[in-house]
Amino acid sequence: MKANGKSQQHGATLSPIGGQNEVAIKCKIDELYYGDFLAVRDSEINIGSRKITGFIGPSGCGKSTVLRCINRMNDLIRSFRFKGELLFHGQDIYAPQIDPVAVRRYIGMVFQQPNPFAMSIYENVAFGLRLNRFKGVMDEKVENALTRAGLWNEVKDKLRNGGLSLSGGQQQRLCIARAIATEPSVLLMDEPCSALDPIATRVIEELMLELKEKYTIAIVTHNMQQAMRVADETAFFSVDISKAGRTGFLVENGPTEQIFNDPQEELTKEYVSGQFS
Numbered sequence: 001m002k003a004n005g006k007s008q009q010h011g012a013t014l015s016p017i018g019g020q021n022e023v024a025i026k027c028k029i030d031e032l033y034y035g036d037f038l039a040v041r042d043s044e045i046n047i048g049s050r051k052i053t054g055f056i057g058p059s060g061c062g063k064s065t066v067l068r069c070i071n072r073m074n075d076l077i078r079s080f081r082f083k084g085e086l087l088f089h090g091q092d093i094y095a096p097q098i099d100p101v102a103v104r105r106y107i108g109m110v111f112q113q114p115n116p117f118a119m120s121i122y123e124n125v126a127f128g129l130r131l132n133r134f135k136g137v138m139d140e141k142v143e144n145a146l147t148r149a150g151l152w153n154e155v156k157d158k159l160r161n162g163g164l165s166l167s168g169g170q171q172q173r174l175c176i177a178r179a180i181a182t183e184p185s186v187l188l189m190d191e192p193c194s195a196l197d198p199i200a201t202r203v204i205e206e207l208m209l210e211l212k213e214k215y216t217i218a219i220v221t222h223n224m225q226q227a228m229r230v231a232d233e234t235a236f237f238s239v240d241i242s243k244a245g246r247t248g249f250l251v252e253n254g255p256t257e258q259i260f261n262d263p264q265e266e267l268t269k270e271y272v273s274g275q276f277s
């Protein structure tokens, strides 16, 4: 059982080009606990390199929990432990010698609520680079990240203004710029549009489709239309309420087209056709 990592030795880093195949992340969760509570069981997903993989399913089925395993964000929760395996290009990210900070350098995250730091637009983007002791030309890096996040033209004349002065949609793109500034290889997005209006949502979705040229993306979404619009692959989770508690598990995953139009499992059929209660 993997613990929350606090007592582990750190040091080794990761390489984003470890494996020969197209799988960026192999995520196999046999059992995942918060304390005594079995939150997720029997879920295995291979996340394809430079593809968008959507996680869908009813509330509480463990979508965010599984997503947070992928960059060891759950390590920050004391009661978290899991049995399984998480490989990043073939490398075990929970191996004792792996530094969780190095994991997050390669596997970045964007959250549900835009959460710029209370600092300037420029410093928000530079933050991760400074943390990683970047020695190159910072201005270039900041401009590049803001450009890739589709925000440069809107902010280039006010880089010293506070990140919190931007609109919600702009703040979320700033968070994406912050996440990609350190040039991760994977971007995890946990309901990145749920706090945004339809226009800002569409901008982020278009951005995701551009970003997948360079990044592997996994996105949790409650919005099935969004999954259909952006995801190449979709993983459907459900909740087992037959036993004590509510344990999430993967029902099936595959090409998005198949999950929505020709699902193999009855539970998936019910969910995607709106019969789920």
Ligand SMILES: Nc1ncnc2c1ncn2[C@@H]1O[C@H](COP(=O)(O)OP(=O)(O)OP(=O)(O)O)[C@@H](O)[C@H]1O
Residues within 6 Å of the ligand: 034, 039, 057, 058, 059, 060, 061, 062, 063, 064, 065, 066, 077, 246, 248
């Ligand atoms: N830090 C935590 N401590 C204890 N239990 C937790 C913690 N985080 C999540 N859980 C529990 O784990 C289960 C899965 O939660 P999770 O947030 O991953 O589900 P989800 O599918 O993302 O839900 P939603 O769609 O509502 O955001 C839930 O029963 C939740 O209450």
